[in-house]
Amino acid sequence: MDQSSKKIAIICSRGSLDGIYPALILANGARMEGMDAMLFFTFFGLEAITKDKMKNIQVATVGNPAMHIPTMLGGLPGMSKLATHMMMKEMDKLDIPHVDEFIEMLDDAGAEIYACKLAMDMFHLKQDDLDERVKGVLTVGEFYEKTDDAKVIFT
Amino acid sequence: MPEYIEKVKFDDEGYLENHEHWSEDLAKTMAEEEGIYDLTSRHLEVIYAIRGEFAEKGEAPTLRRLTKVHGFPTKELYQLFPGGPGKKAARIAGVKKPHGCI
Numbered sequence: 001m002d003q004s005s006k007k008i009a010i011i012c013s014r015g016s017l018d019g020i021y022p023a024l025i026l027a028n029g030a031r032m033e034g035m036d037a038m039l040f041f042t043f044f045g046l047e048a049i050t051k052d053k054m055k056n057i058q059v060a061t062v063g064n065p066a067m068h069i070p071t072m073l074g075g076l077p078g079m080s081k082l083a084t085h086m087m088m089k090e091m092d093k094l095d096i097p098h099v100d101e102f103i104e105m106l107d108d109a110g111a112e113i114y115a116c117k118l119a120m121d122m123f124h125l126k127q128d129d130l131d132e133r134v135k136g137v138l139t140v141g142e143f144y145e146k147t148d149d150a151k152v153i154f155t
Numbered sequence: 156m157p158e159y160i161e162k163v164k165f166d167d168e169g170y171l172e173n174h175e176h177w178s179e180d181l182a183k184t185m186a187e188e189e190g191i192y193d194l195t196s197r198h199l200e201v202i203y204a205i206r207g208e209f210a211e212k213g214e215a216p217t218l219r220r221l222t223k224v225h226g227f228p229t230k231e232l233y234q235l236f237p238g239g240p241g242k243k244a245a246r247i248a249g250v251k252k253p254h255g256c257i
Contacts, residue, residue: 003239004238004239025256025257028257029256031233032218032239032240032241032242033239033242034237034238034239094257095217095219095220095223095255095257096257097219097257105219105222105229108228108229108230108233109229109230109233110233
C-alpha cells in the first residue's frame, strides 16, 4: 500500500532507553514506508539529542517492574550500566543502532528532528548543546503548525 | 507479453514468488511500476547485494545492513528508491517482502 501521503509526528518525552527507542524506531519505520516523519523531543526526551548525553542513554533498573530486579538491588551502583550493556548487546544482534547513530540515520533518511523550546529553557540548554542534526527548537504553537495534518504519536 | 514476465508468478503484494525467476529485464519493468524509470548500475548494485543476502539467508537485508555491511549510504538508498527504499528495492530485486523494522 502506498503510504507516501501520510505524515507522522512523534513526541518523545522520556530519557530512558525504553523511552527513547520506540520513538526512534517508529520514526524510522515511517520513513521506510515512504511517510513523512517528524520527531519532537521534550522534557527528558531531550537527552536523546543532547550532545554530551546521547551516547549514554540508560535503561532504568529502579522503578521498572518489568526488569524483575528487586528495587534495592536495582539501585546498586553499576546496575543500570550493566542492564543497559546487556540490552544493547541484544539490540546489536537485531541491527538496532545506538542512539547517536540512530539520530544520524534518521536525518539521512529524511526525518525531521526538533526540540521543545520550553523544555530547553527549563534545562538551560542552547541549540549548541544539541546534536547538529536537530533542525530547530519549536514552541508548542510552531509544533502544531508543523504537525498540521499529521498523525501524532506520544511515546 | 514478453517471455520474461509471462512465466513468473507474483504474490498478493506483488513480490516475486520464486526469486530464481528474476532477471534484469524483469527488474526494469518492476522498477517502472515503482516509478523508477532509469534503473542505473548503482540501483543494480543494491539489488544484487539484496539478492546475494537473500540467497544466503532466505531474508532480505534490513536497510541498516545495506548501509553497515554493504556500504550503501542511507541517504543514497532513499534517493535511489524514493518512497520506501526497503520494500521497493526488495521487490525489484525479486525477493520476498522484508520483515525487519530497522
